Amino acid sequence: MTDIIKAGGDTAARRPRRPAGLPRRIAGLLVSVAMTLLGLLLVTFLIGRVVPIDPVLAAVGDRANAETYERMRHELGLDLPLWQQFGLYVADVARGDLGTSVLTSRPVLEDVARVFPATLELATAAVIIGVILGVPAGVMAAVNRGRWPDHLVRVLGLVGYSVPVFWLGLVGLLLFYAKLDWVPGPGRLDVFYDGLVDPMTGILTVDALLAGETEIFWNALSHLILPASILGYFSIAYISRMTRSFMLDQLRQEYITTARVKGMSEARVIWRHALGNIAVPLITVVALSYATLLEGSVLTETVFAWPGLGQYITNSLLSADMNAVLGGTLVVGAVFIGLNLLSDLLYRVLDPRARR
Amino acid sequence: MRKFARSLIGAAFLAGVAAGVTSVAVPAWADTPKDSLVMAWQFDDIISLDPAEIFELSGAEYGAQVYDRLITYDVKDVSKILPALAESWQVSDDGKTYTFKIRNGVKFHSGNALTAEDAAYSFQRAVKLDKSPAFILTQFGFTKSNVDQKIKATDPNTLVIETDQAYAPTFVLYCLTAGVASIVDAKLLKEHEKDGDFGWNWLKTNSAGSGPFKLRQWKPSEMLTLDANPAYREGAPAMKRVIIRHIPEPATQRLLLEKGDVDVARNLKPEQFEPLKSSKEIRLVEALKGTLWYISLNQKNPILSKPEVRKAMRYLVNYDAMRGSIMNGIGSVHQAFLPKGMLGAVEDNPFKYDPAKARELLTAAGYPDGFTVSMDVRNTSPTMDMAQTIQASAAAGGVKIELLPMDGKQALTKYRARNQDIYIGQWGPDYQDPNTNADTFASNPNNADDAAAKPLAWRNAWDIPELTKETAAAVLERDSAKRAAMYQDLQRKVMEDSPFVIMFQQTEVAAERTNVEGMVWGPSFDTNYYRLATKK
Numbered sequence: 034m035t036d037i038i039k040a041g042g043d044t045a046a047r048r049p050r051r052p053a054g055l056p057r058r059i060a061g062l063l064v065s066v067a068m069t070l071l072g073l074l075l076v077t078f079l080i081g082r083v084v085p086i087d088p089v090l091a092a093v094g095d096r097a098n099a100e101t102y103e104r105m106r107h108e109l110g111l112d113l114p115l116w117q118q119f120g121l122y123v124a125d126v127a128r129g130d131l132g133t134s135v136l137t138s139r140p141v142l143e144d145v146a147r148v149f150p151a152t153l154e155l156a157t158a159a160v161i162i163g164v165i166l167g168v169p170a171g172v173m174a175a176v177n178r179g180r181w182p183d184h185l186v187r188v189l190g191l192v193g194y195s196v197p198v199f200w201l202g203l204v205g206l207l208l209f210y211a212k213l214d215w216v217p218g219p220g221r222l223d224v225f226y227d228g229l230v231d232p233m234t235g236i237l238t239v240d241a242l243l244a245g246e247t248e249i250f251w252n253a254l255s256h257l258i259l260p261a262s263i264l265g266y267f268s269i270a271y272i273s274r275m276t277r278s279f280m281l282d283q284l285r286q287e288y289i290t291t292a293r294v295k296g297m298s299e300a301r302v303i304w305r306h307a308l309g310n311i312a313v314p315l316i317t318v319v320a321l322s323y324a325t326l327l328e329g330s331v332l333t334e335t336v337f338a339w340p341g342l343g344q345y346i347t348n349s350l351l352s353a354d355m356n357a358v359l360g361g362t363l364v365v366g367a368v369f370i371g372l373n374l375l376s377d378l379l380y381r382v383l384d385p386r387a388r389r
Numbered sequence: 390m391r392k393f394a395r396s397l398i399g400a401a402f403l404a405g406v407a408a409g410v411t412s413v414a415v416p417a418w419a420d421t422p423k424d425s426l427v428m429a430w431q432f433d434d435i436i437s438l439d440p441a442e443i444f445e446l447s448g449a450e451y452g453a454q455v456y457d458r459l460i461t462y463d464v465k466d467v468s469k470i471l472p473a474l475a476e477s478w479q480v481s482d483d484g485k486t487y488t489f490k491i492r493n494g495v496k497f498h499s500g501n502a503l504t505a506e507d508a509a510y511s512f513q514r515a516v517k518l519d520k521s522p523a524f525i526l527t528q529f530g531f532t533k534s535n536v537d538q539k540i541k542a543t544d545p546n547t548l549v550i551e552t553d554q555a556y557a558p559t560f561v562l563y564c565l566t567a568g569v570a571s572i573v574d575a576k577l578l579k580e581h582e583k584d585g586d587f588g589w590n591w592l593k594t595n596s597a598g599s600g601p602f603k604l605r606q607w608k609p610s611e612m613l614t615l616d617a618n619p620a621y622r623e624g625a626p627a628m629k630r631v632i633i634r635h636i637p638e639p640a641t642q643r644l645l646l647e648k649g650d651v652d653v654a655r656n657l658k659p660e661q662f663e664p665l666k667s668s669k670e671i672r673l674v675e676a677l678k679g680t681l682w683y684i685s686l687n688q689k690n691p692i693l694s695k696p697e698v699r700k701a702m703r704y705l706v707n708y709d710a711m712r713g714s715i716m717n718g719i720g721s722v723h724q725a726f727l728p729k730g731m732l733g734a735v736e737d738n739p740f741k742y743d744p745a746k747a748r749e750l751l752t753a754a755g756y757p758d759g760f761t762v763s764m765d766v767r768n769t770s771p772t773m774d775m776a777q778t779i780q781a782s783a784a785a786g787g788v789k790i791e792l793l794p795m796d797g798k799q800a801l802t803k804y805r806a807r808n809q810d811i812y813i814g815q816w817g818p819d820y821q822d823p824n825t826n827a828d829t830f831a832s833n834p835n836n837a838d839d840a841a842a843k844p845l846a847w848r849n850a851w852d853i854p855e856l857t858k859e860t861a862a863a864v865l866e867r868d869s870a871k872r873a874a875m876y877q878d879l880q881r882k883v884m885e886d887s888p889f890v891i892m893f894q895q896t897e898v899a900a901e902r903t904n905v906e907g908m909v910w911g912p913s914f915d916t917n918y919y920r921l922a923t924k925k
Binding site: 084085086087090091092093094095096097098099100101104135136137138139144147203206207210211217218219220224225227228335336337338340344345348351352353 | 421422425427433436437444445519520521522523524527593594606608609610611612614632634635636637638640641644645647648650796797798799801802803805819841842843
């Protein structure tokens, strides 16, 4: 993944010197985004059709009689040829209609608008933790290569990679919720606060602040901290590891030696020069890490009863609820593309070569 | 270098402080309030809140709190049919006309008066909407075109139902205790009707009932909140509110229950509830449910279709070992197709694990060295564990079973296409009458691949014209004792020789905090009631 994005970045850097007009560039961008999403939908759609699960069963249950079954098959459009089903679906999507979910009986758009903010909140908190702790940890490991801080970071990273998040979540709950009482239990909010704040963004901490409900804000934040820390730990593992290897590359460069020889303080050499130079690839790493978190972590969401996108897509997939799966995929795809564009944009800001 | 170590420690410290601050700033997590019941439950199977469509276990339980029916049955003695919205009923001499007297003064949650018109509308609506559970009503000869004549209100207190044949009255009455026969608020639904949908699009996420609770909020796979109906005909529930949280992970449910953040946990597995048996704060309640676990042998497989092989398989299941281990607390050995508690249920279990006897039978069938078959298994607990145990016990008799783990819906799709060898699964009754199981285990009107009906007998390609006739005759027997005897006979026949090896009847274990009393855990999910629950 990293390579693909890097390659994209390089292509951007190698563009002709005379850039095309802005409107043309925007149009080109939109077309490529639309084509990517269309391709994504097509692949998901086809996978959904080859999965050996009968989508009608999910809708009518096992006991329905043949007539009911056939009617639902017709209502779901499954009696049409495959290309026609896909065409109709895309036409609906173009009109902003993602269809109705079989599992929740609600418009998919409404469902996604409900579950995505939950994931967004969790992923954002996790990636913030990941960056705040992961980058300094990686820098420290690189600078102290081969000594205990390096080993510590690497061992912590290894644990982060190898321990199942499911187990870590349960142990976290057992320790911090059941034994120490530091954090509240699973869920996004204590049940008695539920529904007291109007969902404006769907992100509870933000909604509570907007409504001026500090008590609810603290409650939501306290519910967020444990799952976010656990997810964040996994980003720390990834981000610190990548930071370490980028930093090691930089620290071998001659300009670092030059800077040191010039008598620049070590802190300035490391944080300003070396870190400044790895900012570009690091953005890709963070963006990818964030995008992965935004897909929703099914296991963390399950342990913490966090009603997010991961659980939604998984449940839908296991019931062959294709509208919901396609809707969810579209969101994930859009998030990936959005973050890619964003990191591309940041490249241009941070790397003068990319601006040419 | 030390600076960097310090910066890392600093960052960690900041994060720690942030965690500390939040845990201090929030008041200590208190127990649940006295007037609310909080429950942890997996309810992601709910796909609709419309009683004409509800056909899932969790949905059925929701329906039983929010909607009332004409009649109900005693949860302690299922053979007693009790009045509910109907205060009395009569069956005509020819056995085809049922007349119900509807209670006066009952009101829906909306404040609208409940009359026989609402009852007629509810049944007509369910038949015309024709959703999954509609067959429970349409099996009495109602169609979209005749239901308005066959089910009608002759005055505000009288509902008349005409069936196409003289069925056993218990059969008809038990079907009217099912969720699809819930009485809905006709006036309210007509206000929400769009394009002739009988308000279905609205009702699948709203409520229009007269039951002890009304729907406050439903967030799919997240939260279901019910408010007490103070005007309920049998008295207001003690709990002002019931909050049900979808907690998918059983271990998480246990933590919440032990901390007192929920009052009831519904989905604990043996490994979670076993340690709770010694707890003073938590009580485990067991309720026998109608669901059966069985394995079935597809008769399209020439080996499995030999009578001796069918018989041998009955001796290759280690019933007692499973009951003492993986089924501990969640199931009891049961080998007949009618669950205990149903009219005519056979309760003796003649088969024991006996690999030597199984070998004799297999030798007689021409397989002295056994054979190899596959078994489709849904990859959930305890089904997977049961399959593994059966795999081991069958191997002792020479039968080598290859397990094919798959998702539940995938297994079902394959089963309905008759592409399996052996299937291991569950079957729960659709209504409280014995016909619900006889019709699937002992009836197969058409064994052709394109048959319209796909009962379990069909799914295992078991062609049984004689048993099919006997099952059809049993629904017409109006004498209850004779009818029970007919079902006993059918059960014995299926028990002795059929593709079905029925093994266990499910026990539901609910874990309640000891300050909660009065929850009713009935013999089916739609007879679990919260109305009488109290909290100290």
